[in-house]
């Protein structure tokens with residue numbers, strides 16, 4: 001090729017600059033529209049292609065194929081094993097730092113302004129309600145929920161989890177939608193909402209958890225995981241505290257659940273309208289048992305995923 005080209009080049013010089021210029025121009029135009037040299041201008045066509053194609057094929061393949069295949073393989077290598085259930089995977093998943101958002105229920109003052117109970121829903125609810133209060137201890141629910149949440153954060157961090165609280169003080173105004181959005185924005189692996197219960201009947205006691213229904217129009221994608229999260233936490237928490245297990249309740253009436261895009265549970269730790277549970281819920285010793293149980297439930301949930 002080279003020899004021939006050199007000969008051709010010499011010939012071209014002999015023929016004259018005018019013709020060469022004209023030929024090159026034609027081939028260039030040809031290449032633009034067709035992508036290949038024209039047969040008609042064999043002379044110049046063989047000059048040009050030796051310049052361009054020899055540059056391109058050597059430059060491109062070394063740059064692109066070496067970059068692309070390596071990034072693709074590494075991306076797939078981390079993706080594929082993560083979804084296949086092999087012993088390796090389980091190890092890998094448990095090693096990955098999980099992010100948990102904890103929402104200490106309520107706040108110092110309720111906000112009666114309304115917000116939709118779900119994306120696109122016409123039904124509305126208060127942005128935040130005042131919550132319950134110890135019938136005997138007179139301690140408000142928002143205090144107990146923050147105390148437990150802070151302890152829970154500390155214990156989960158000890159286990160290697162990354163934890164975010166939706167609030168760290170009482171004087172805030174964060175609606176239920178906004179609390180769910182904290183979890184969504186963080187792309188949390190679990191969203192745990194801490195609450196205490198209250199009813200008129202003082203004999204009612206025990207713990208329960210809440211999650212979306214199987215066919216929730218808002219949370220279908222997270223319904224299964226939310227149920228597992230709710231069940232694991234409730235089972236471990238009642239085991240650790242000795243509280244009655246009132247089961248997992250599925251509901252689509254909670255704004256903070258309906259707006260969540262990540263696995264979510266509401267933990268109703270006990271009834272502040274029952275004397276014994278009211279006293280338990282404000283005691284640091286009992287709170288420590290609750291925290292121990294929730295941590296065990298979280299560990300169980302992630303180990304089964």
Ligand SMILES: [Zn+2]
Pocket residue numbers: 105106131132141195196197
């Ligand atoms: Zn509450």
